[in-house]
Amino acid sequence: MSWQMARRAERLNPSTIREILKLTEKPGIVSLAGGLPAADAFPIAAMAEATARVLHGSGREALQYAASEGYAPLREWIAARLCAQGLDADPARILVTTGSQQGLDLVGKVMIDAGSRVAVESPTYLGALQAFNAYEPDFVAVEGDADGPRPEALAAAAGARFLYLLPNFQNPSGRCLSEARRRALAAAAAEAGLPIVEDNPYGELWYETPPPAPVAAHAGENALYLGSFSKVLAPGLRLGWMLAPRVLFPKLLQAKQAADLHTPGFNQRIVHEVVKDGFLDEHVPTIRARYRRHRDAMRAALEHHLPAGCRWEVPAGGMFFWIELPAGLDATALLPAAVAAGVAYVPGAPFFADTPRANTLRLSFVTVPPEEIERGVALLGGVLKAAA
Amino acid sequence: MSWQMARRAERLNPSTIREILKLTEKPGIVSLAGGLPAADAFPIAAMAEATARVLHGSGREALQYAASEGYAPLREWIAARLCAQGLDADPARILVTTGSQQGLDLVGKVMIDAGSRVAVESPTYLGALQAFNAYEPDFVAVEGDADGPRPEALAAAAGARFLYLLPNFQNPSGRCLSEARRRALAAAAAEAGLPIVEDNPYGELWYETPPPAPVAAHAGENALYLGSFSKVLAPGLRLGWMLAPRVLFPKLLQAKQAADLHTPGFNQRIVHEVVKDGFLDEHVPTIRARYRRHRDAMRAALEHHLPAGCRWEVPAGGMFFWIELPAGLDATALLPAAVAAGVAYVPGAPFFADTPRANTLRLSFVTVPPEEIERGVALLGGVLKAAA
Known part of the structure; x- marks a missing residue:
């Protein structure tokens, strides 16, 4: 076979997130990794x-x-x-x-x-x-x-x-x-x-x-x-x-x-x-109300479970909390332990075009229900406390 | 404004066929140009x-x-x-x-x-x-x-x-x-x-x-x-x-x-x-039967109306007849006269990556019904006879 690929193919690499999402397909994992909208909000x-x-x-x-x-x-x-x-x-x-x-x-x-x-x-x-x-x-x-x-x-x-x-x-x-x-x-x-x-x-x-x-x-x-x-x-x-x-x-x-x-x-x-005929004017407020509850559940869970030294802003919209871990912790290195404990997130590193900040991670609050968010963040807190 | 485009943008040019299809939107034109499947065959x-x-x-x-x-x-x-x-x-x-x-x-x-x-x-x-x-x-x-x-x-x-x-x-x-x-x-x-x-x-x-x-x-x-x-x-x-x-x-x-x-x-x-569950095994034969009638109508019309010196093979499938006009006729140059007469086709030139053969054109037989095909080919024949 003689297939020769273009130079740009070297830069087409498996998405880190995609690889992580595969990990989270194991039953029982609370996935705070994916950015999937809540499917029960689909009209x-x-x-x-x-x-x-x-x-x-x-x-x-x-x-x-x-x-x-x-x-x-x-x-x-x-x-x-x-x-x-x-x-x-x-x-x-x-x-x-x-x-x-x-x-x-x-x-x-x-x-x-x-x-x-x-x-x-x-x-x-x-x-x-x-x-x-x-x-x-x-x-x-x-x-x-x-x-x-x-x-x-x-x-x-x-x-x-x-x-x-x-x-x-x-x-x-x-x-x-x-x-x-x-x-x-x-x-x-x-x-x-x-x-x-x-x-x-x-x-x-x-x-x-x-x-x-x-x-x-x-x-x-x-x-x-x-x-x-x-x-x-x-x-x-x-x-x-x-x-x-x-x-x-x-x-x-x-x-x-x-x-x-x-x-x-x-x-x-x-x-x-x-x-x-104006459907979004009725529909989008129901999504906002749902996701606000999710966000608030994640905020409460983060305050309760994350160890001292972790920092985040409460997002005023969207789907994600962005967490800064204490300096020295590496979110990519910690992911296997988190998955073993039953929770998944996305490390922050792949989102940087320049030098990654290794102590960052992204949590999605829209896909799983509030009680699962609480459980997932509690598991994450345990992993971070053990690592600190 | 400071937009600077990539070099490749120079090679992104309006599709000739697309521009021709715009011409054929005038009411009353028999368009043998487009490659649109017959919409009444959609399931x-x-x-x-x-x-x-x-x-x-x-x-x-x-x-x-x-x-x-x-x-x-x-x-x-x-x-x-x-x-x-x-x-x-x-x-x-x-x-x-x-x-x-x-x-x-x-x-x-x-x-x-x-x-x-x-x-x-x-x-x-x-x-x-x-x-x-x-x-x-x-x-x-x-x-x-x-x-x-x-x-x-x-x-x-x-x-x-x-x-x-x-x-x-x-x-x-x-x-x-x-x-x-x-x-x-x-x-x-x-x-x-x-x-x-x-x-x-x-x-x-x-x-x-x-x-x-x-x-x-x-x-x-x-x-x-x-x-x-x-x-x-x-x-x-x-x-x-x-x-x-x-x-x-x-x-x-x-x-x-x-x-x-x-x-x-x-x-x-x-x-x-x-x-x-096998739908195509029933459905595709109905498309074949329909398009075969169209193809046969175009074959008959071409034999009847095109002047001596035009050549084509009867396609055994697909959607198109490919016509070679007598040497010296230019299908691109003739198109305005054809559209004025009420029929459209696609000149062959844009289909060549090397030197185009100017005396070629493509006719689609799937979009318009057989009686329209007959009328369109008759109009085309008139234009070609006038040009020859």
Whole structure:
């Protein structure tokens, strides 16, 4: 056999998280590792009704090849919703994607040459690092503080193809940027000639007050903005979208067409049928209420069970607590002991494009019910106390 | 604004076919251009029943994140079907993709460096050229005859990353390789150290006798084999798959994960529910019978209306007639006159990675009904007679 792979294949490596999730499939493990939305929040009845209506009313169109841009009424619905959030969102700038993960891949494909610099937060979303990695960039980690990347640090990233930002309840750190920081970052990025790729999978999952307007609302077409139906409806539909600068839209569209022709029209029409009359306005508050209870259960459990020296902020939304262990503890090294004790988490190391902070880990509070969270955190506390 | 695109973006260009399809949206045009399956052949009732069963029985699983490899029962079903066709198809080698177009993209991503040689037929499938183009290869067109690429010509392509082959009722040429040619190509490719990427979207659409076994049946893991549900069920589901060599599978899987995490589990489960009890064995013959009538209508119309000097082979399957006009006629230059007369086709030129043959065009016989085919071909004949 003579298969010779591309150089980039060296950078396509098994996801650490994926490998960890395999460990956690053992029965009896309390998995605080995965980022799976709670499946009993999926609107199955609404989906079933919408699917029946789509197949009955426009089955041929839903099952036929369709436009690479996406289903026009869905693009219009997304644009209207973004306009209500303060964005200048012409439907002609909306590209429907096969999950927002595909949006990240298309951004990488159109923007990154081998050796291009790409600026990222530290830590940042692992799936974005994976998507961009296929295009062989050099990552530049932007210095930050508790309110996210520091605007003064952007000058050092000037010349990068873009700055990748996840301002709302970031995966993995859970932190949400203040409005002042958003404005300052938009201004500093413009100053540094640094375009922004803003990713917002979690913005609807706020538990006290909605997050500030997107950075993109202050950045005009210096920002590309990504969103998803995965966290507000269901991830198994693989439906996301991007609001792209006009200067990039044609190339992103062509990259999309080359990648999978179009996102399933069947799924796009079903989701449009579900959301078009305001369903999310009723449905999302039920998800928020559920996840807030989960978050509060995890907060209480952490306060009760984690040993002194562990630190965390309470996330105001999203799906994750980000824990800093006492210096000297290594979350990757401790994972086998935790799994043996019956609890799984994700070590923080893979989320860093620069030097990993070994004493960090991510806990998801959305997948398992509150009583399991309590049990899992208690087990984790035991492991950490034994190691300290 | 400071957006700087990757070098590869220069090679992402609007699809000629896409631009032509826009022209044909004018009311009253008989479009023989598009390759859209006949929508009244879509099994809408079976899809509706299957969707209801999936959402009722396993809605949470169908709507949740899922494995990047694909839904295990669907992978097993695909593998069993391939084994029945003479392939050594372990389900562990099946990767479910978002249409087989995504399979082509993943192959490009894992196999092609900028400047890599990729061997293709001449003409070949335009969508494959687009998918591969994003990874900046140099295409090598393999010399062929009426039975496809000539085995003796493969030596000249030695060192290419792979040979892309579409042996069954090729888009655009309609030709189907003989069994002898398939065996000879598999042997010559092995001899030349040239791996094969075999694409089979149309193999089930045969109108007299089934095509010979795939080239991959003679090539072992020197071949990667792509397939799709688009032509036997419906393209709007975006569901395809590949049978990958073991040595490539892990990297293809990681590329898939980075590209869209996974193909919608909802769609995979619905399709599995539709096909698992033999539905295709009843359904596909109805598509064959329908398309055979269309093909025969186009054959009769071509014989009646096209001027002397035009040449074509009658395709034994698939969706397309490939017409050679008299030397000196340019199908691209004639298109505006044809559209003005009320008929559209796709010029052959974009299907060539090497020097295009300007006097070629592609006609699809599956989208419009037989009486429209007759009318469209009559209009085309008038345009060609006027130009000759």
